[in-house]
Amino acid sequence: MTPVLQVDGYTLDYATRAGAVHVLDDVSLAIAKGEVLGLVGESGSGKTSLAWAITRALPGNAHEAQGTICLSGEDLRGVSTTRLAAIRGRHIGMVFQDPSTSLNPTLTLGRQVGEVLQRHRGLTRAQAEQETIALLRHVELRDPEALLHRYPHEASGGEKQRVVIATAFACRPELIIFDEPTTALDVITGARILDLFQRLRAETHVAALYISHDLALVSRVADRVAVLERGRIVEEARATDVFRAPTHPYTRRLVQAVPRPDRRLVFDTPQETTVLSGRGLGVRYGRARLFGRTHVTGASGISLDVRAGEILGVVGESGSGKSTLARALTGLAPFQGEITFRGRTIAAPRAMDRAYRGAVQIVFQHPDSSLNPRHRIGETLSRPLRLFGAQDKVADLLEQVRLPASYADRYPHQLSGGEKQRVAIARAFAARPALVICDEITAALDVSVQAAVIELLLTLRQLHGTAYLFITHDINLVRQIAHRLAVMRHGALVDLLPIEALSGPDTHPYTRALLAASPTPVGLEGIT
Amino acid sequence: MIELFRRLLRTRQGAIAIILLLVIVIACVAGPFVAPHDPDAISFLGRFHPPDAQYWLGADELGRDVFSRLLIGAGRTVPIALMATLLGTLSGAVIGTLSAYLGGRWDEAIMRTIDAVMAIPGLLLALLIVNTLGKGEFNAMMAIAVAFVPGMARITRSVALVARRQDYVGAAIARGESSAWIVLREMLPNVAAPVVIETTIRVAFAVMLFATLSFLGLGAQPPASDWGLMVADGRRYLHQAPWMIIGAGVAIALTAISFNLLGDGLRDALNPRDER
DSSP states (O other), X not given: OOOSEEEEEEEEEEEETTEEEEEEEEEEEEEOTTOEEEEEOOTTSSHHHHHHHHHTOOOTTEEEEEEEEEETTEEGGGOOHHHHHHHBXXXXXXXXXXXXXXXXXXSOHHHHHHHHHHHHHOOOHHHHHHHHHXXXXXXXXXXXXXXXXXXXXXXXXXXHHHHXXXXXXXXXXXXXXXXXXXXXXXXXXXHHHHHHHHHHHHHHOOEEEEEESOHHHHHHHOSEEEEEETTEEEEEEEHHHHXXXXXXXXXXXXXXXXXXXXXXXXXXOOOSSEEEEEEEEEEEEOOBOSSOBOOEEEEEEEEEEEETTOEEEEEOOTTSSHHHXXXXXXXXXXXXXXXXXXXXXXXXXXXXXHHHHHHEEEEOSOHHHHSOTTSOHHHHHHHHHHHHTOSOOHHHHHHHTTOOGGGGGSOGGGSOHHHHHHHHHHHHHTTOOXXXXXXXXXXXXXXXXXXXXXXXXXXXXXXHOOEEEEEOSOHHHHHHHOSEEEEEETTEEEEEEEGGGGGSTTSOXXXXXXXXXXXXXXXXXXXX | OHHHHHHHHHSHHHHHHHHHHHHHHHHHHHHHHHOSSOTTOOOSTTTTOOSSSSSTXXXXXXXXXXXXXXXXXXXXXXXXXXXXXXXHHHHHHHHHHHHHHHOHHHHHHHHHHHHHHHTSOHHHHHHHHHHHHOSSHHHHHHXXXXXXXXHHHHHHHHHHHHHHTSHHHHHHHHTTOOHHHIIIIIIGGGGHHHHHHHHXXXXXXXXXXXXXXXXXXXXXXXXXXXXXXXXXXXXXTTTTOHHHHHHHHHHHHHHHHHHHHHHHHHHHHTOTTOOO
């Protein structure tokens, strides 16, 4: 039996001004009917380029050096544009990372699903509507009749991704490509989407290519896993074996870097003295207009203490108010309630003086946007030194985060994502802070880089005794390092407990749901 | 900077613009030295002399050489237009960035004022200002600058609103930087690209606006050899000596076109995503 998708010796280059960039190098893989192949790789490894090559949506400067891509025996590289239009949607379905950008915001959800049915299955409008309702019900959406007439912005992220999945499955294609379908969703919604995917694939026996950077996730979803390193497939194995017995050094490194809650990285206990405490903290977002103002509550009634040298983890899904809390503590958002810091009470951002701002530092999620692209690294680092009158030099700061001193002359775009985040950490530590707020600082990084950044943070903490408020959505990661865990939902604190009590009986149901949605990687139970 | 220049030369518009601008700069700097005649020398016999080997672009109603007057005029018209544009766009950019940074009621107040000023057409506003301040080149320059501020402020604000949401601005606020530093050093460099492009396009408008003011008798005063003034003078003798108006008109058009092309070229060269 011929496999649904067969890629043979496929090599792809991009022609850029700096010369040809090799993206894919002699990639070969095959997916049989009903099989799910997971494709894992870090950013820049060529995962998405392969998806584009299969759907024939390559950018204009792509050059396919050699190899074939066959869908059910038909080489896609040679087909005409009209044939291609018939293949896409009908024979190949596609689910993208971010459902809010892959749906057209100006069309109703019903139109977008119905269009596929009308086009590829030749249904009339009325038939398509009936079929759409059936499809939406099939992906476990409540009240599909009402959903038909809603626009994408009127649906939640999870609902939108279900609509996209319904569209991909609408014409019973032979192959569906999933490009990080749960990355943009929060943990619980993502877990439910995965359940849905498992059910649909069992029903339809579709072949799927599941692309992700998350090795732990892929090993749960896929039958086989292919590991892509800089355009080359370095290892292909059964999903259960990848974690247990990785053969290639690169895979081994990836497996090592995956956060595992059972492997603690912090062993000390924090001091009893409180660095900072918040009482009844709340933030209301709203735009002050010339006349009147409107409000949205970002967070309310949050009370917590951070002790000296403590790592306090803050978890919760997107929109739960985690970042709002960080913005209140750093004075970026006007807040209600009060912050007590070293015996002084602060009731408004205006009251934060230089001593407070120096002692409470923040590191943001995206190093791309937190470093000014027009400033050299040296200038970025010298500002806090000058403001807070520290004795260090820029070179010392760079050395602290293990970057060469010569980086001071570089611009942020000349650095990799991990290096940029190190610079942001160096900037935070310039003022010798007592508390550093880490707002999802590893979310944009690859897992091996994440492990290195976490290790750096722990080393710096040992050196300076800094406390961290560690905001993240990755519960496995925070269980490795935090002393206590704060769980947030809808702008309120639902749980605040020591990490040891997490598996105990006194946790909030939501905390338990979060824990259940982020299980330990498969195949890890046996090894150390 | 050099890299930007190289990228600019690679675009067709950019290359043409650079060549044209080079010619204009040479005319501005070297004009008084290479002019074949004294621009103010009156010659009775040379009145309405058509273009030939002696008067390359002909002579005007007083027998003054049009080509020489154009060269001398370049040194006045182009720098004034440039100065007016830079003054106007820079203040507009600072106001727009400040408005985006402050946000809330300040933003509303500043932008509604800007909207009110924008409701008055640029030329009308410039006319009003020159009328109040009095005739003259300097006042015309100021009037053009003021007329450019509202549009520039709006454009800059829209870009600055994006920059305002970037974390580096948050980081600067969180470490207690002054507002002046945040606006001038953190935000302004990052809104520079669209501002620079808009500026080059506006230079062309400034040349034309200044020419219009001079044409209406409110800018440069006779016997100055300003291009706008030359068009105004030539209009009366359009049928007798069309070369008078053609010479000055073509000079204005070429300057406008070259700055427009520079704007187009810069838009492509400053776009970092265009790496192909």
